[in-house]
Amino acid sequence: MSLPIGHDKHQAVRTMFDRIAPRYDMMNRLISLGLDQGWRRIALDLARVGPGDRVLDLACGTGDMCEAARARGATVVGADFAREMLRGARQREIDASFVAADAARLPVATASVDVLTCGFALRNFVSLPEVFNEIARVLAPGGRIALIDVDRPRSALVRFGHSLYFDRFVPWLGARLSDRDAYRYLPESTAYLPDADEIFAMLDKAGIQQVAKKSLLLGTAQILTGVRG
Ligand SMILES: C[S@@+](CC[C@H](N)C(=O)[O-])C[C@H]1O[C@@H](n2cnc3c(N)ncnc32)[C@H](O)[C@@H]1O
Numbered sequence: 001m002s003l004p005i006g007h008d009k010h011q012a013v014r015t016m017f018d019r020i021a022p023r024y025d026m027m028n029r030l031i032s033l034g035l036d037q038g039w040r041r042i043a044l045d046l047a048r049v050g051p052g053d054r055v056l057d058l059a060c061g062t063g064d065m066c067e068a069a070r071a072r073g074a075t076v077v078g079a080d081f082a083r084e085m086l087r088g089a090r091q092r093e094i095d096a097s098f099v100a101a102d103a104a105r106l107p108v109a110t111a112s113v114d115v116l117t118c119g120f121a122l123r124n125f126v127s128l129p130e131v132f133n134e135i136a137r138v139l140a141p142g143g144r145i146a147l148i149d150v151d152r153p154r155s156a157l158v159r160f161g162h163s164l165y166f167d168r169f170v171p172w173l174g175a176r177l178s179d180r181d182a183y184r185y186l187p188e189s190t191a192y193l194p195d196a197d198e199i200f201a202m203l204d205k206a207g208i209q210q211v212a213k214k215s216l217l218l219g220t221a222q223i224l225t226g227v228r229g
Helices: 006-031 036-046 064-071 083-091 128-138 156-177 180-192 196-206
Strands: 054-058 075-080 097-100 113-119 139-150 208-216 221-228
Touching (some): 006 180, 036 113, 054 128, 064 075, 196 208, 196 221
Parallel strands (some): 113 139
Antiparallel strands (some): 208 221
16 A cells, blocks of 8 residues: 555545544554553653643544643643544543644644653654654743654564564454554554654754653554753
């Protein structure tokens, strides 16, 4: 399958998430074997989210990260461009604000955010440099980021087992329980994701420093962190 780019990608991703929103949380728990919520907590730990922090959760989806950040006493705003995902977030009655917005054009004041989080969405953005510039703009000096996404394991053996699971089983399960095309796109979309070193270079160019990567579950997921210079 050829992956869409540019405006076609923007449209395809948005309509796909609007379509799968009702079963999104259930599928996330199944696919990650229940580990995804723990990874969000690790991301919040790494970004040292605490009471009074102003947190912007980019591409917030149905609000899992927003809920976890709010539980730590942060003031939370979630932004996403898929209205059905946002509807799911609002239905949870989390004490947070939700805004429909594109990650590259956020209706958020410059230097007004202490921590920017983003869960499993980097692959979906049309232009990572544009989004990173926008992240740097909204972060206050010293503001922290924690970006979670999937990853491909380095060890050949783990890579083989992971590929059976992620490239074969997940699409099969998705087709039965949710949406065939969306859960085929999920493994294929890892092709959009540059290596961590390339992402670090982009972040550095945008003004995010002290970048680091934490690998999760044998290298099948990752959290990228950094600080606004
Ligand atoms: C895999 S979901 C992750 C949702 C949530 N962050 C989580 O951890 O479960 C990806 C989310 O990114 C959102 N998204 C993708 N591209 C976007 C963009 N350009 N602007 C805003 N949201 C975007 C989608 O609508 C979707 O809700």
